[in-house]
Amino acid sequence: MNNKQPLGVFDSGYGGLTVLKEMVKQLPQYDYVYLGDNARAPYGTRSFETVYEYTLQCVKKLFEMNCPLVVLACNTASAKALRTIQQKDLEKIAPQNKILGVIRPTTEIVGNYTKTNHIGILGTTGTVNSESYPIEINKFFPEIKVHQEACPTWVSLVENNEHESDGADFFVKKHIDNLLKHNEKIDTIILGCTHYPLLINKIKKYLPKNITLLSQGEIIANSLKEYLNRHTEIESRLTKSNSIEYFTTDSAENFDKAASLFLGKKIHSKHIIINQ
DSSP states (O other): OTTOOOEEEEESSSTHHHHHHHHHHHOTTSOEEEEEOGGGOOOTTSOHHHHHHHHHHHHHHHHHTTOSEEEEOOHHHHHHTHHHIIIIIHHHHOTTOEEEOSHHHHHHHGGGTOSSSEEEEEEOHHHHHHTHHHHHHHHHOTTOEEEEEEOTTHHHHHHTTOTTSHHHHHHHHHHHHHHHHHOTTOOEEEEESTTGGGGHHHHHHHSOTTSEEEOHHHHHHHHHHHHHHHOHHHHTTSOOSOOEEEEESSOHHHHHHHHHHHHSSOOOEEEOOOOO
């Protein structure tokens, strides 16, 4: 890593690339390191304890790679591991560093979009079961009713490059219909998984036109920009040579192929081993 102090971006697989893409678009000057734990993905169906252990291992690796700030660009990791790492581990392993997640920035602004105070969450089983979105939204907007739908097949559709296939329509329509059955007043839906933006065309196809759809990439990038403006002690440590490095715990060749779908360009990643 030389003398660089990059901004670390972590995801269980590829989904965080949709967040990274927006970060680079809005904050191109920084150096970035992306780490995908593809060998152990998906996280969405794993236990709290397992997600916490895996996430902590990857955060430690990014700290070892000289990242003073790590963004968990994964809803499941943000839901199941972020708070524990912040409260229990950070002081011991790297008290001068910071870790951010993707759920809080989204929940802070959702009240600006809904008029009916009924919103929907489409997420992985792990994120939905964690109740993180209802808990966080209630802190900022106690009047809002949150309705959730777990979409366990959607990540697989994306990661197997089936998200534009005819077969994807069945699963997309099924979960949208299930969510909207909760309450006819739902007028805003959060895509609570960073993989889901690749399904956006299918989702819009089956979503009533009056419903606002919130994708996290732009929201997270805006929140990060504001965070760095407020926390100059972290911002001043980040190096700025406009570089991006990609690492995966699985096959670099496979990662590069899939990553091109998310980023719209070819990349070259490196395989990395996570200490367990």
